[in-house]
Amino acid sequence: MSDTTVRNTHKGWLARASDSDLWYSFIRSPVAIVSTIVTLLFFVSAIFANWIAPHNPFDLASISIMDASLPPAWMEGSDPRFWLGTDDQGRDILSTIIYGARISLFVGFAAVIFSMILGIALGLVSGYVGGRLDAFIMRVADIQLSFPAILIALLVDGVARGVLPREMHQDMVFYVLIFAIGISGWVQYARTVRGSTLVEKNKEYVQAARVIGIGPFIILWRHILPNVMGPVLVIATIHLAIAVITEATLSFLGVGVPPTTPSLGTLIRIGNDYLFSGEWWITIFPGIALVLLVLAINLLGDWLRDALNPRLR
């Protein structure tokens, strides 16, 4: 990447990226590299689950109750076809984990994007316009902050159950879940973006744009937004971890995704019933997968925060 032909002409984005402090800090941090690899592994296997998973746990024809509750491959009485053993219905644990991670990541990702868009928009407007609108938005944020994400998600879910007819709730369950998890996250984004916007809008480059005569929307979009995105990325990364945990928790409590399309949380819930009868693998392996995924994302977010904070360098 340190190709001289690239450097001699005007720097392309690739050369600039490889020359940046962020990349420098990245390649010198083994933790960041390992957590990126782990995260990417999860993403790749989630996207290509159909090809990667050794079995299809949702193909009723291929599963057999005869294979039920088999222990992992290194234990006595196991079946080499099932590395991590099988659950009570004879489904391969490894495959259910891969498919489950797909559901978990999908819901988490969608929820993060939902709250990110909502939060950035409200934060920009709040910070730039100020006055009563700002006071109102921030007051709502304060009130919402008094309720933990999990409580809000439970409430939204409860309301959805009350409002939507039963069949419709079944169809809409993913949307309800994404909304329930996402709606509690916007406050973080909005507060951070508002704070940065307040700083940026008083900087002289924004005043220069106003002196030129440029209107507020273009100023927000072209000048302020790119300059407030740094912290937003950090929040988004950590929020993804939180969203995955929240989804798992909701599913564990039985109000998340239905057992027909289990996520990691659902798998742990199913396995929890067998904990006392000694079939620990049904719950522990999905649990490990969940922790590994969340830990990798958290480590990545932690590194990103430090790397983007110039004072810590």
Next chain:
Amino acid sequence: MLTFIAKRLLQSILVMLTVALIAFSLFRYVGDPINNMVGQDTSLEERVELKQRLGLNDSFLVQFTRFAGNAARGNFGFSYQHRRPVSDLIAERLPATLELSIVSAFLAMAIGLPMGVYTAIRRNSWLAHSFMTLSLVGISLPTFLIGILLILVFGVMLRWLPTFGRGDVVQLGWWSTGLLTASGLKSLIMPSITLALFQMTLIMRLVRSEMLEVLRTDFVKFARARGLAERYVNFVVALKNTMVPVITITGLQLGSIIAFAIITESVFQWPGMGLLFIQAVGNVDIPIMAAYLVLIAFFFVVINLIVDMLYVVVDPRLRVDSAGGH
């Protein structure tokens, strides 16, 4: 200073009213309250009569005022599912949740604060680094999974501790306590650790980052340049300044412990409000949901008021009535 407190009180009342409005809207518009109260065989006339009697035909404002007035007196109507007054149900469950929450909050503070201070002061020591790594594992472990792991190890494999319930309780008036019996205390160990762990890591990381921020300020540098002892700089100058932001956020965190108890109570079948609430969500038992919401908001508001008072104690700039402000 008085204006500051008065302002905060006014804000608290506003918060309570807003939450009450949400709770009321839940109660009134999610599902049909009449349908939930009566059986299938109730005639239309009886329904209309009931609706009139319950005041559901009054204007929105009248209904909301009535709801808020009742709520202020602790009256949230009848649970659809249990067919008992919601206030009774909650009063029964409140001690269990509060005991669990307070013990956990104490654990989280007592361990999280010193660890945060340590990791900030000895920022580059191996112990601080391992604390930081452990704390990341801590926030990556979902609460319910911690509970399951504890149950697996100490309940199922070692059989040291009970895996569900509160153990034996003693009645002190209407308050039932598990803190006075051996089995009650034993039952409390795993749930309180489960609930405390996440908050503890959060508090530790928060204290650390705030303190590092303070350690970078000019006045800390100036204190060092005056030759003041390292211990003085760290614990008198820096720690006191760290406390201002930490008090705020710690207060918020402790407030959320009560709500977070939902998960812990569900894992350990702890007979508290959280368990009541989660069952209410499953059964769309709106009065319980509404009451729980208002109660959580109330706890939050009270904690916040205490935090504001502490603020005034710690920060002299708030004690003078906006003098010297810009």
Next chain:
Amino acid sequence: MKADVKQTSLLTIEGMRVEFASRRGHVVAVERLDLSVEPGEILGVVGESGAGKSTIGNAVIGLLEPPGEMTAGTILLKGDRIDDLDDAGKRRIRGARIGMIFQDPLTSLDPLQTIERQLVDTIQQHLGLSDAEARARAVDLLDQVGIPDPQVRIAQYPHQFSGGMRQRVVIALALCADPELVIADEPTTALDVSVQAQILDLMKALCRDREVGMILITHDMGVISETADRVAVMYRGRVVETGATQQIMSKPTHDYTKSLISAVPRPDKRLKRFPLVTYIEDAEERPEGLNLATHWLGKVREEHKLTGNLLELKDAHMRFITRHSLFPSRRLYLDAVKDVSFAIQPGEVFGLVGESGSGKSTIARMITGIYKPTGGSIRFDGTDLTALGSRAAAAPYRRQMQMIFQDPFSSLNPRMRVEDIIEEPIHFHKMAYDREEARQIMHDLLDVVGLGAQAARKFPHEFSGGQRQRISIARALATRPRFLICDEPTSALDVSIQAQVLNLLKDLQSELNLTMLFISHDLPVIRQICDRVGVMRNGRLLEVAPTETLFTDPQHDYTRHLLDLMPKFRGFRMAKSR
């Protein structure tokens, strides 16, 4: 060792080298540095930003911030070596034998403890006095640094003191244990001129009375010439010249010192241009053959030639709400600009001078439409701008007036390339037929301000402060304005770069026949560049006069006061008297 040879000096630094390890190798901040300070002497260390002056102070007191490290040399305090002490040993010296004063008094004091607590704890740390004795000493110290009612004020918190008073408290804290040496790092830079003079006088008196040696670190030649006995001039980590203050000011020997002194705006007379200063950053001269008068920038514009005033403020008023309340009686207001009226003729450079908070920058923002005036009128070319309703209606006037800002680090969007920054106003006001023409204009502008077309593809962070200010100027010129507002355009720059930028502004002004509003707190700069000057204080315009008249025959008391406070810069006086 050398200890007995150097016995006489209070502080001796020999062969000091300080390095900062960074990603791109070691950066040497200070190199082969030799300095000495005698008791009762004030040694001025002067240099521009990045010269390494602050590093010296931090190294002497043993508080170099990692990754900074002293890699060679010795520091002797009264013959005792102090650079190789352990942490506890260094701590015993800090405060007790060497006191330190920092730049910003607003952030130097612990906001949560009373002045008394901070003083008494520092005294007891070093002197082992009882509580009552320490308190008595603290009160006495406050009295000495000129704080009235020390018995009462000692019980107060830092936020109850003004900036100048806080700096006095900081000085008292530094003197708690009677140190032999005081290091003052830009002690007056954050203060207003009038306070600045008092603090400098106080420090001078304290040094004399207590036989304390002082290292005064500053970028300000005026402060040095007023205060220091001897001067060490630093350039890129080295001392290039040391000598008595008078000698350095009047007969500098090193080329860098010469160019530095020639770049300082002279308060006593107006020069046509600053003599070209060597030793400064690389800005290219304008390419040969580019004649601004005939170039598109100077093309006759479509506007009619007017004979009256280009800009006219009449009773312009700006009121901000500082405390919101539902009840009008509880609201608090700040009148930043109070009924100001003045007019600027075409082709004139009009100066506004005043201390911080006098309302001069607010006026700039009212004229450019960032703030909407709460009263009065602002006429530009005969049109009342305050009466224009929409942004679209105001656009033609916005195009004709542009602004150059103070802070070169925040006045350019860090995420945009230079070409986009300069082309944005061109596209917005549709000043070019197509992208190609806009590009051509942008390249020409970069040439005009002396950066060259190769700057176009870069980002702002790749430039120094002076170069960024040039980019700012190019952006302001992009809409072919007739009227340019300069809001403290050089106050964040080092003097030599300030001289360059002022030269550029002067050239552009005369060649393009620009009308300018030049805002500054710096009287010598005003004298060098303005035709007429208005003096502002607390939102009011006190006096307007032609520049030379104002400097030689000020009418208003406050103007006289400001002129008195202007650093006298002994060197020039010497030169003149000869």
